[in-house]
Amino acid sequence: MADTLGILGRKLGMTRVFGSDGTAIPVTVIAAGPCPVLQIKSDTTKDTYSALQIGFEQIPDRKVNKPERGHQAKAGKDFYRFLREIRLESVDGYELGQDLTVDMFTPGEKVKVTGTSKGKGTQGPMKRWGFSGLGASHGHEKKHRAPGGIGQCAYPSKVFKGKRMAGVMGGDRVTCINVEVVDVRPADNLILLRGQVPGPKNGLVMVRKQQ
Amino acid sequence: MNAIRKIEAEQMRMDIPRLHSGDTVKVHLRIIEGEKERIQVFQGNVIRIRKGTANSTFTVRKISDGVGVERIFPMHSPFIERVEVVGEGKVRRSRLYYLRRLRGKAARVKIKNTWE
Numbered sequence: 001m002a003d004t005l006g007i008l009g010r011k012l013g014m015t016r017v018f019g020s021d022g023t024a025i026p027v028t029v030i031a032a033g034p035c036p037v038l039q040i041k042s043d044t045t046k047d048t049y050s051a052l053q054i055g056f057e058q059i060p061d062r063k064v065n066k067p068e069r070g071h072q073a074k075a076g077k078d079f080y081r082f083l084r085e086i087r088l089e090s091v092d093g094y095e096l097g098q099d100l101t102v103d104m105f106t107p108g109e110k111v112k113v114t115g116t117s118k119g120k121g122t123q124g125p126m127k128r129w130g131f132s133g134l135g136a137s138h139g140h141e142k143k144h145r146a147p148g149g150i151g152q153c154a155y156p157s158k159v160f161k162g163k164r165m166a167g168v169m170g171g172d173r174v175t176c177i178n179v180e181v182v183d184v185r186p187a188d189n190l191i192l193l194r195g196q197v198p199g200p201k202n203g204l205v206m207v208r209k210q211q
Numbered sequence: 212m213n214a215i216r217k218i219e220a221e222q223m224r225m226d227i228p229r230l231h232s233g234d235t236v237k238v239h240l241r242i243i244e245g246e247k248e249r250i251q252v253f254q255g256n257v258i259r260i261r262k263g264t265a266n267s268t269f270t271v272r273k274i275s276d277g278v279g280v281e282r283i284f285p286m287h288s289p290f291i292e293r294v295e296v297v298g299e300g301k302v303r304r305s306r307l308y309y310l311r312r313l314r315g316k317a318a319r320v321k322i323k324n325t326w327e
Binding site: 013016017024031188 | 215241264
């Protein structure tokens with residue numbers, strides 16, 4: 001259950017930078033943190049498990065309702081839009097109100113990135129599952145992107161659960177592993193990651209250490 | 212977007228001259244062979260400029276031993292030592308793809324009269 005330390009951020013978009021050897025590297029720019037620790041859960045608290053609750057993106061107090069305000073005020077920081085929990089093996093060494101920043105990452109390191117993928121709406125099996133579809137010609141009529149057969153006959157006389165079919169695609173929680181950190185800019189709270197990251201621009205992402 | 216603009220501005224090279232389609236250019240390229248580094252020159256006509264901040268590219272076409280050769284250079288690549296504009300061309304469009312189907316004398320770009 002225990003996870004690794006991470007930070008919340010927003011995906012700003014993609015660009016390219018030139019590496020030290022001159023090659024062009026496609027990068028995703030993420031504005032991450034600083035994320036204050038708003039709650040510490042451990043064996044000694046009533047939660048009976050170890051976790052850190054971190055906040056991201058300050059909001060004015062008029063946007064926070066009373067129960068939320070009471071909870072967030074305990075850390076003695078401002079109010080935050082997003083609160084997320086990170087389960088850890090041990091929370092020793094973390095203090096309430098301590099800021100987690102992009103400093104925890106170093107260029108060259110591999111990280112995990114979690115986000116919500118772009119919603120694609122209702123899609124057929126070809127786009128959603130990569131089916132090949134049916135023939136484009138040779139007498140195929142009105143069935144070019146259909147799934148084809150979806151089961152057998154008298155036995156089992158049903159379609160198995162989980163059969164891949166058309167439906168809503170995207171909008172899922174997606175985690176990418178082994179994403180390389182190209183650059184870290186603590187002054188601007190930016191992380192540059194090689195390649196793509198799940199989700200749209202301005203989407204919330206979590207960047208976590210790999211171990 | 213400002214953060215991305217800033218990153219791109221850092222990547223851009225300000226020493227590259229302003230290029231136009233039809234210009235004859237010499238692109239001095241850094242070639243790394245093993246440990247040695249040398250400069251190779253690629254001379255030809257600019258037939259396309261793709262705009263963009265750090266992502267902009269330009270395509271140079273030349274005729275090498277009777278065979279057309281095109282190379283696409285990232286405008287801000289560190290592999291480019293320098294770009295020299297040899298001559299300005301007089302052209303009426305920005306993408307000179309028509310040069311590809313022309314051969315010999317017809318495949319030349321008119322030179323602009325800069326004294327006019």
